[in-house]
Amino acid sequence: DLRRLSIQPANPEESAKRNLNTYSSRKEVVRVIGALILSAAAPATGRAAYQLPAPTGLQTSFPGDAAFLDYVGQHAFKYFWSTQNATTGLVPDRASNPALVSIAATGFGLSCINTAVARGWISRADGRVRVLTALRTLASLPQGSATSGVAGYRGWFYHFLNSSTGLREGTSELSTVDTAWLMLGVLDCGLFYDDPSDPSEASIRQLSQSLLNGLDWTFVLRPDNQITMSWDPVGGFNANGWSGYNEAMALYLLGLGAANNPLPAASWAAWTSSYQWRSFLGQSYVWTSTGSLFTDQYSHCFVDFRGITDAYLRSSGGGIDYFENSRRATYAQQAYAATQPFPNYGSTEFGITACDGPDATVGGVSYAGYAGRGAPPGPPVTLDDGTLAPSAVLGSLPFAPEICIPAAHHLYDSYLARIWSDYGFCDAFNITAGNWFDPDVVGIDAGPSVLMIDNYLSGALWARMLGSPVIQLGLQRAGFTAPPPDNVVATAASGTQINVSWTRRSNYESGFVVELSTDGTTFSVGSTTGPGVTTAALAVQPGTIYAVRVLTNSAAGLSGARQTAWVTTPSAVVVTTLPASLVVAAGETATLSVAVTGTGPFTYQWYLDGNSLNDGLGISGSAASTLLLSGSGTRAGDYACLVSNALGSVLSTSERLMLDATAVAGRLINVSCRGMVGTGAGQLILGFYSGGTGAPGT
Numbered sequence: 278d279l280r281r282l283s284i285q286p287a288n289p290e291e292s293a294k295r296n297l298n299t300y301s302s303r304k305e306v307v308r309v310i311g312a313l314i315l316s317a318a319a320p321a322t323g324r325a326a327y328q329l330p331a332p333t334g335l336q337t338s339f340p341g342d343a344a345f346l347d348y349v350g351q352h353a354f355k356y357f358w359s360t361q362n363a364t365t366g367l368v369p370d371r372a373s374n375p376a377l378v379s380i381a382a383t384g385f386g387l388s389c390i391n392t393a394v395a396r397g398w399i400s401r402a403d404g405r406v407r408v409l410t411a412l413r414t415l416a417s418l419p420q421g422s423a424t425s426g427v428a429g430y431r432g433w434f435y436h437f438l439n440s441s442t443g444l445r446e447g448t449s450e451l452s453t454v455d456t457a458w459l460m461l462g463v464l465d466c467g468l469f470y471d472d473p474s475d476p477s478e479a480s481i482r483q484l485s486q487s488l489l490n491g492l493d494w495t496f497v498l499r500p501d502n503q504i505t506m507s508w509d510p511v512g513g514f515n516a517n518g519w520s521g522y523n524e525a526m527a528l529y530l531l532g533l534g535a536a537n538n539p540l541p542a543a544s545w546a547a548w549t550s551s552y553q554w555r556s557f558l559g560q561s562y563v564w565t566s567t568g569s570l571f572t573d574q575y576s577h578c579f580v581d582f583r584g585i586t587d588a589y590l591r592s593s594g595g596g597i598d599y600f601e602n603s604r605r606a607t608y609a610q611q612a613y614a615a616t617q618p619f620p621n622y623g624s625t626e627f628g629i630t631a632c633d634g635p636d637a638t639v640g641g642v643s644y645a646g647y648a649g650r651g652a653p654p655g656p657p658v659t660l661d662d663g664t665l666a667p668s669a670v671l672g673s674l675p676f677a678p679e680i681c682i683p684a685a686h687h688l689y690d691s692y693l694a695r696i697w698s699d700y701g702f703c704d705a706f707n708i709t710a711g712n713w714f715d716p717d718v719v720g721i722d723a724g725p726s727v728l729m730i731d732n733y734l735s736g737a738l739w740a741r742m743l744g745s746p747v748i749q750l751g752l753q754r755a756g757f758t759a760p761p762p763d764n765v766v767a768t769a770a771s772g773t774q775i776n777v778s779w780t781r782r783s784n785y786e787s788g789f790v791v792e793l794s795t796d797g798t799t800f801s802v803g804s805t806t807g808p809g810v811t812t813a814a815l816a817v818q819p820g821t822i823y824a825v826r827v828l829t830n831s832a833a834g835l836s837g838a839r840q841t842a843w844v845t846t847p848s849a850v851v852v853t854t855l856p857a858s859l860v861v862a863a864g865e866t867a868t869l870s871v872a873v874t875g876t877g878p879f880t881y882q883w884y885l886d887g888n889s890l891n892d893g894l895g896i897s898g899s900a901a902s903t904l905l906l907s908g909s910g911t912r913a914g915d916y917a918c919l920v921s922n923a924l925g926s927v928l929s930t931s932e933r934l935m936l937d938a939t940a941v942a943g944r945l946i947n948v949s950c951r952g953m954v955g956t957g958a959g960q961l962i963l964g965f966y967s968g969g970t971g972a973p974g975t
Contacts (some may be wrong), residue, residue, distance in 0.1 A: 327373035328716055329698035330359075334726075337693070342682050343734060347396065349671070349685065352701035354393050356723045357386040358407075359700070362440045369440060370699060372718040377446060379380070381455040384462030385724025387411060388579070388738060391469040392731045405477050408466050418443045418570025424510045432491035433508075434459060438488045440620035445931040450507040453497050454519065457528035458721070461579045461742075463488050464531075468741045489747065494532045494540050502547040504528060504540070509528040519806040519821035520551040522563045526599070527576035534751030545755040549589040558612035558652040562605040564593060568651025570610060571629040571725070573603040577911035580730040580748060582827075584761040584837035591834065598837060604676035611680055612670075613653040619663040621708040621859040622681070625687035628669030629661055632705040632722065635713040660962035663709040666701035670720035675733040701726070736763075740782075749784040759783035759831035760839075762811070767842040770842045772819030772849045777842070778812045779827045786829045791815065795876070797841070820848030820875015820922070848875040848920065848927045860935045867906040871929055885912060911936065 332352070339345040360369050362378070368386040370379035387408060394404040418428035428443050429435055435445040436452040443851035467485025497505050503518030504525075519525040529548050532540035555564035564571040576582075582599035590597060597605075612625035627650045628799035636646030644662050651659045667688050674681045688696060695714040696703055704715045704722055742748050743760055752760070762779035770776045777791055791813045792800035800967055803815040803825075817823060822845050826838035862865045873879055883890045883899045897905040906912065917931040 285492075307336075313688075317595040319550060329372060329487070329700055329703060329718060332697050332699050335697075335875030344684065345689075346674070346682070346730050346734060349701055350396070350727050351393075351398050351722045351782070352697075352699065353671075353726045353730075354389050354398060356700040356718050357389045358393070358399070360720075361407060361411075362385060362461060364410075365440065365443050366407060367414060367443060369439060369719055370437065370720055371704075373716070376440050377719055378440045378443070379455070380436060380438065380452070381458040382720025383411065384457075384459035385578075385721060385728065387462030388465045389724055389727045391465055391741075392727055393736060394469070395735070396731065401877075405470060405475075405481070408470065409477055409481055409484075410462065412466065412488070414443050415459075416484050422510050424448070426702060429456075429562070430508070430510070430686070431493035431496045431845075432488075433493070433497065436507075446840070448509065448511070450509050450515075451505050452507050454525050455569060455897045456492070456527050457525070457531055460489055460492065460531060461527060464745060464747060465738065465741060468745055488717070489531075490537050492531075492535060493538060494535055495538045498532075498540060498544070498679070501759060502541055502544045504532065504544070507772050519548065521548045522552050523565045523567075523572040524575035526667070527579055530576075530580060530755060532751070533754040534745075534747040534749065536747070539750075539754070542754045542756075545587065549587065552589060552593075554593060557609045560609040560612070561595075562597075562602045562609070563589075563599075564606075565651075566659075567631070567649045568610070568629065568653055568655075568661075569649050570606065570628065570669040570673060571722075572651075573676075574607045574669075574725055574729065577603060577675070578672075578725050578732070579738065579742050580752075581732075581736070581743055581760070581839075584839045585752065585757045585759070586837070588756045588833075600676060603673065604722070607673040607677045607729060609653055611677075611684075613655060618655060618661065619709050621663075622665075625684045626691075627684065628665045628666065630665060630666050630669035630672075632660065632664065632666035632668070633715045633717060633719065634664045634705065635707050637710065637713075639710045639713075642710070643718045644713075662707070664707040666705045667696070668704070668726045671702075671726040672729050674729050678733060713896060721819075730838060743782050746784065753785045753831075756833055758833045758836040758926065759786040759829040761829045761836040762789070762827050763839050765802055765825065765827050765842045767825040767838045767844040768847045769844050770796050770814070772847045773817060775803075775815045775817050775823060775825065775844055775846065776812070777815060777827065778826055781809070781811055783829050783831070786831050788830045789813075790828045790830060790835060792826050792828065792838075793817070794826075795821060797824040800824070800826065817846055817876070819846050820873070820927075821846050822876065822923075834975040848873065848922075859936050863913065865907075865911065867911050868903060869904040869916050869918075869932065869934070873902070873920050876922060878922065880921045883920075884917050884919065886914045906934075 336348060339348065356372060357368055360372060360375055361367070367378040367463040368379050368383040369375045370382055390404045390407055393399045394401045420429045420431070421427045422430055425445060427445055428438055430451055433451050433453065433456045435449045436455045437446040437449040438444060439446050463485050467482045470481040472478045499505055499518045501518065503520055506515040506517050506519055508514050519528060529540065529544055533542065533544065553564050554561065577600070584598060586596060586598050610629060611624055611627050614622040615624050617623060629650050631649040632647070634646050634648055635644040636645055637890065644664070645660070648660055650661055650664055652661045655661045667685070669689070670681050670684045688702065692706065696706060700718045700723065704717055704719045706714045728738055731737060758783040762781050764780040765777065767775055767777045786808050788808050789806045789810060790802055791804040793803040793815060794800040804813040805815055822843065825842045825844060826840065828838055871881065879901055881902050882905050890896050904916070911935045915931040915932055915933050918929045920927050920929065
């Protein structure tokens with residue numbers, strides 16, 4: 278673990294800087310520099326002696342997956358609620374060193390507080406106090422180019438701060454991506470606390486806006502339109518810029534959507550210029566060179582990328598979105614684990630990402646401490662030493678719940694006694710290295726676990742962030758298609774009309790396209806609307822199952838869909854009779870038929886006076902669309918047909934058939950009766966009438 282190394286007079290950070298070109302993501306760059314200079318803040322033996330708090334409210338059974346995930350998220354949130362500095366509101370980098378603040382952990386922690394309020398884990402009043410304390414601290418901390426006595430420069434913050442003073446710790450770097458995680462949390466607070474009548478919430482909104490507007494994007498912009506990784510007052514700018522693909526997408530969106538001195542639109546093309554499209558174990562996706570799953574998760578904690586694509590994905594990525602890209606990366610890693618490079622790996626035991634490690638030699642094998650682990654493809658291209666992180670599984674939960682939920686259950690059930698504390702899962706474990714379980718929790722791993730659990734269960738944070746003009750403008754200037762709507766509702770107004778409504782999630786759409794499908798796969802356009810419209814009426818066929826989705830149109834093209842609504846239109850059933858007259862002579866033939874429109878195949882069952890007919894009574898067609906009544910089978914009464922298909926059953930309207938009892942030359946009048954009525958046991962009285970008049974005879 279680089280943060281446990283001792284600081285040497287020879288200034289080892291310079292050596293790390295000289296080798297920065299071998300790293301490609303925040304945890305491999307920012308932590309290398311920042312960690313080298315911070316370990317002096319805690320003795321080398323401090324972390325080894327630390328033990329996580331024992332779990333409270335321990336459960337071993339749950340009524341369902343949602344209850345389990347809420348339980349896991351609530352315990353992970355306890356890390357932030359318990360370790361946040363009461364005076365400054367800042368959050369430590371890890372549980373074992375509360376004096377050392379990570380601005381990234383603080384940003385994740387702010388959104389975790391909002392999530393806790395929304396999920397009912399804490400009160401809104403308590404959350405508001407904690408958030409306001411943190412924002413007031415951040416806004417009041419001194420900034421400048423001095424090497425000490427400041428928290429940042431030109432609106433940007435140093436990666437690590439002192440928990441009590443909020444000032445730069447050691448020679449920590451001014452980190453652009455860590456400031457992004459901080460500011461995304463700040464932005465979320467300004468959106469969440471929206472009560473216009475509460476002075477404290479008004480202050481939160483004002484402080485949020487002020488901190489965001491304070492970022493000087495021109496300061497961190499390189500000549501190649503990329504964002505520099507870091508700056509420090511002695512060495513100046515880092516030699517490297519943030520180039521994809523890794524976790525820094527949200528950093529660019531903040532800069533492109535900034536109100537003051539935003540990044541040029543060309544910055545997004547500069548970011549995507551180094552993308553690598555690779556295929557591993559049956560999955561093709563934009564790959565990050567470390568294989569670390571956190572790179573596919575961090576930006577997704579705050580931005581819902583479902584259904585939107587940029588120019589790269591539209592032209593070179595097969596039209597998938599970044600959400601699907603992360604799903605594929607998760608499946609690729611599960612497939613890698615299923616090959617069992619280590620005995621405990623498998624389809625429910627994966628999660629290879631940047632995390633703590635044993636930092637020891639066990640059985641002659643040396644294991645790294647904190648490192649940028651990842652797969653596929655695995656060694657020697659990426660680092661995999663058997664260390665797994667539960668946060669990597671939870672961070673991919675929205676992308677692939679069908680494999681991540683069983684994996685989370687497996688880790689909890691299999692290793693409960695050693696992997697679980699009052700702060701939830703420990704940061705990492707390695708079974709091969711002598712059953713090592715990390716006695717620590719890291720804030721930037723706990724935070725995404727909380728947020729991605731809630732994104733999966735409710736999507737509330739995603740919806741809030743898409744309501745931000747900063748995020749909307751950032752997506753638009755990056756060339757993304759406009760976000761598709763959600764809350765899509767389709768109802769059958771009649772057998773021939775479906776009414777559709779939705780909630781728009783874009784500030785820059787040019788209109789909407791409503792599509793229909795009868796198989797859920799092949800869609801056709803049912804209606805188009807202009808911008809700002811949120812309803813449509815579609816002409817459809819009766820008795821049909823329809824899938825309905827709504828896409829957003831914009832200058833960048835048509836979006837994908839976030840939701841599909843299913844609706845069934847009622848069948849139209851019409852009964853006709855042949856001959857046209859409903860009065861037929863006794864003994865003559867009568868034909869009844871039912872005409873049905875809708876989705877077949879159909880089954881039929883005829884009824885007379887509410888009683889089912891069948892061929893055993895000598896009535897032909899009682900289970901067909903046409904019922905033939907002839908001879909003695911012709912009976913008066915109310916006929917109806919029950920028509921059924923895969924959607925259900927519909928009973929036709931009934932038609933009354935009457936018999937004309939007038940004698941026919943050469944024939945007898947045959948009378949058929951159903952039911953017994955009379956004045957005595959076994960006696961049936963028959964009444965004969967001529968022309969409708971006359972007295973009954975016996």
